[in-house]
Amino acid sequence: MTHATADQHLISLRARPGLRERIDLPRRIVFAAAASTIVLVALLLVFISWQGIALFVRDGYTVADVLSPVWDPLAEGRPQFGLLPFIGGTIAVTGLALLFSTPLSVGLALFLSEVAPGWARAIVQPALEIFVGIPSVVWGWLGITILVPFLADISPRQISLSLPVMGEVFSMPGFLTGFSWLAGSLVLAVMILPTITSITYDSLRAVPQELRTGSLALGTTRWQTIRHILLPAALPGILTAIVLGMTRAAGEALAVQMVIGNAPVLPAAVTQPVTTLTSQITLDMGNTVFGEPWQDALWTMSLILLALSVASVVLVRVINRRRAAA
Amino acid sequence: MTAPARSLKGSTSRAVLVDRIATFVLWLTGAFVLLLLGSIVLHFLLAAWGVISPGFILGDPSDEALGGVLPVLWNSVYMLVLAMLISVPVGVLGGIYMAEYAPQNAVTGAIRFAQEAISSVPSIVVGLFGMILFVNTFRWGFTALGGALALTFFNLPLMTRLAEQALRSVPAEERNASLALGASKWQTIRHVVLPLAIPGLVTAVILTAGRVFGEAAVLLFTSGIGTPYHYDFANLSLTDPASPWSPFRPATTLSVYIWKLNSEGLGAHVREVVDGSAAVLIALVFFFNLGARGIGRLLTRRLTAS
Numbered sequence: 039m040t041h042a043t044a045d046q047h048l049i050s051l052r053a054r055p056g057l058r059e060r061i062d063l064p065r066r067i068v069f070a071a072a073a074s075t076i077v078l079v080a081l082l083l084v085f086i087s088w089q090g091i092a093l094f095v096r097d098g099y100t101v102a103d104v105l106s107p108v109w110d111p112l113a114e115g116r117p118q119f120g121l122l123p124f125i126g127g128t129i130a131v132t133g134l135a136l137l138f139s140t141p142l143s144v145g146l147a148l149f150l151s152e153v154a155p156g157w158a159r160a161i162v163q164p165a166l167e168i169f170v171g172i173p174s175v176v177w178g179w180l181g182i183t184i185l186v187p188f189l190a191d192i193s194p195r196q197i198s199l200s201l202p203v204m205g206e207v208f209s210m211p212g213f214l215t216g217f218s219w220l221a222g223s224l225v226l227a228v229m230i231l232p233t234i235t236s237i238t239y240d241s242l243r244a245v246p247q248e249l250r251t252g253s254l255a256l257g258t259t260r261w262q263t264i265r266h267i268l269l270p271a272a273l274p275g276i277l278t279a280i281v282l283g284m285t286r287a288a289g290e291a292l293a294v295q296m297v298i299g300n301a302p303v304l305p306a307a308v309t310q311p312v313t314t315l316t317s318q319i320t321l322d323m324g325n326t327v328f329g330e331p332w333q334d335a336l337w338t339m340s341l342i343l344l345a346l347s348v349a350s351v352v353l354v355r356v357i358n359r360r361r362a363a364a
Numbered sequence: 365m366t367a368p369a370r371s372l373k374g375s376t377s378r379a380v381l382v383d384r385i386a387t388f389v390l391w392l393t394g395a396f397v398l399l400l401l402g403s404i405v406l407h408f409l410l411a412a413w414g415v416i417s418p419g420f421i422l423g424d425p426s427d428e429a430l431g432g433v434l435p436v437l438w439n440s441v442y443m444l445v446l447a448m449l450i451s452v453p454v455g456v457l458g459g460i461y462m463a464e465y466a467p468q469n470a471v472t473g474a475i476r477f478a479q480e481a482i483s484s485v486p487s488i489v490v491g492l493f494g495m496i497l498f499v500n501t502f503r504w505g506f507t508a509l510g511g512a513l514a515l516t517f518f519n520l521p522l523m524t525r526l527a528e529q530a531l532r533s534v535p536a537e538e539r540n541a542s543l544a545l546g547a548s549k550w551q552t553i554r555h556v557v558l559p560l561a562i563p564g565l566v567t568a569v570i571l572t573a574g575r576v577f578g579e580a581a582v583l584l585f586t587s588g589i590g591t592p593y594h595y596d597f598a599n600l601s602l603t604d605p606a607s608p609w610s611p612f613r614p615a616t617t618l619s620v621y622i623w624k625l626n627s628e629g630l631g632a633h634v635r636e637v638v639d640g641s642a643a644v645l646i647a648l649v650f651f652f653n654l655g656a657r658g659i660g661r662l663l664t665r666r667l668t669a670s
Contacts, residue, residue, distance in 0.1 A: 262383070
């Protein structure tokens with residue numbers, strides 16, 4: 039209130055603003071530039087949603103058809119578009135990648151923020167920036183030329199573990215070609231490492247220095263301080279990092295497509311080829327015709343990916359709102 | 365008296381031991397990541413040795429011989445320039461709004477939400493959106509312009525955010541001094557804030573541009589997947605689909621070319637060509653990163669000294 043009256047007072051002292059000031063063209067232009075992002079996102083949501091529901095609206099498939107494990111777009115009579123192999127594959131590949139990447143990334147962020155002397159940080163930080171810059175297709179190519187042959191070499195045949203008394207405790211098929219769930223997850227784990235590391239690092243740096251000195255003054259070791267003070271304090275940031283890493287992994291297309299084997303089956307063993315939403319879209323979009331049910335199924339997959347990324351943005355906001363409230 | 369003292373000492377030494385182990389493990393993660401990057405760079409240096417030559421960089425692709433990558437390298441640069449021509453002005457203007465004007469209201473909140481949303485949308489989905497818009501709705505077919513616009517969708521939020529940060533890092537005193545001299549808000553932005561933010565803005569441009577080189581998923585279905593065997597650079601036409609200068613032609617970039625070669629696996633020298641192309645791509649990204657740091661630092665020194 040007081041601000042408003044002060045402003046009014048000022049305005050009354052000044053000359054009445056001319057037309058030019060009232061229109062304030064620069065302000066309108068910069069606003070239009072900033073607001074273009076909203077228009078863009080709105081258009082994207084509308085177009086992808088419109089295409090994504092065509093499978094149900096135009097082609098007459100039901101949600102139950104889509105939630106089936108059978109993907110047979112070339113079937114005689116009525117093609118089958120069960121999306122479970124793709125949804126399951128995306129969850130499986132992303133989940134395993136997070137399992138590999140999270141401890142490593144959080145460890146690396148702790149190293150950079152709490153342990154590394156200046157010279158070590160001066161080497162590792164630029165290295166991480168180069169990591170971020172390595173293109174997706176290059177990761178895929180590395181996967182194909184190094185990782186996949188390596189996996190095929192270590193165990194092409196049945197992998198099993200037998201103990202003297204218990205007998206066989208564990209058995210799964212071997213890698214055969216090396217194109218597999220594990221290969222996809224390993225490639226993704228490396229790709230999301232910089233994402234998780236940098237966000238975790240920022241949230242560790244944001245923990246006030248007094249908390250560290252206070253804890254150390256009580257006679258704790260550095261690890262006790264990390265374990266009991268820093269990690270809990272930085273938890274919302276770490277969760278944000280994991281969610282964003284997950285989004286990146288689930289949305290990554292080319293690198294995964296190159297190493298995963300692209301078999302539309304439900305993921306059963308890490309040594310076997312599987313497929314994901316993104317890799318199937320990448321593979322099939324060019325071979326289908328606009329408007330046919332097969333392509334509509336691909337649009338439905340895109341809509342699922344889009345919904346996933348919007349959900350992750352909301353999730354990140356919820357995580358951070360809780361921090362702001364606490 | 366002695367028993368509790370000893371147990372205290374025991375627990376302390378155990379804590380110290382755990383601390384030592386933890387420190388060691390954390391050092392190990394740092395070393396592991398460095399080793400990983402080092403071996404990747406070394407791998408490409410070795411793989412590209414004997415492939416990369418002036419003939420490879422300046423030659424045309426060939427199905428029989430090793431050939432070169434000039435047309436696709438040209439397309440990468442061309443698409444980069446085209447995409448930046450759109451995203452830099454719009455991004456800087458948007459950044460000015462977010463840093464200098466944006467009130468705390470629902471519209472600003474919506475802009476921020478939209479920025480976050482589009483940065484988390486998978487690039488393949490952004491590419492598909494570009495495909496519906498430019499290829500199917502506008503009936504352009506696969507064009508460099510369609511690809512560049514799709515890249516802009518993908519880059520604009522990042523550019524806007526980085527520009528906003530660059531502008532926000534200009535001290536408030538500079539603005540106040542200018543306003544106190546009677547300059548209008550826009551004059552202040554135009555003549556005081558923007559010049560001071562130039563080092564940050566240049567870094568923002570380079571970082572955004574570096575992403576364009578590597579991006580392939582956005583371009584697969586917007587600018588097309590083909591092999592341009594030869595470009596006639598003397599053909600300066602901006603509308604002729606055969607001219608390398610025209611935005612209305614399919615344009616396969618270096619990244620898309622790597623993906624294409626790998627998925628088709630045709631040609632006698634696929635492995636060498638992809639290794640060489642990947643090395644060129646990594647080198648470009650590397651120089652962009654170095655450039656972003658170096659030029660940013662240089663400009664800061666120049667502009668603050670003068």
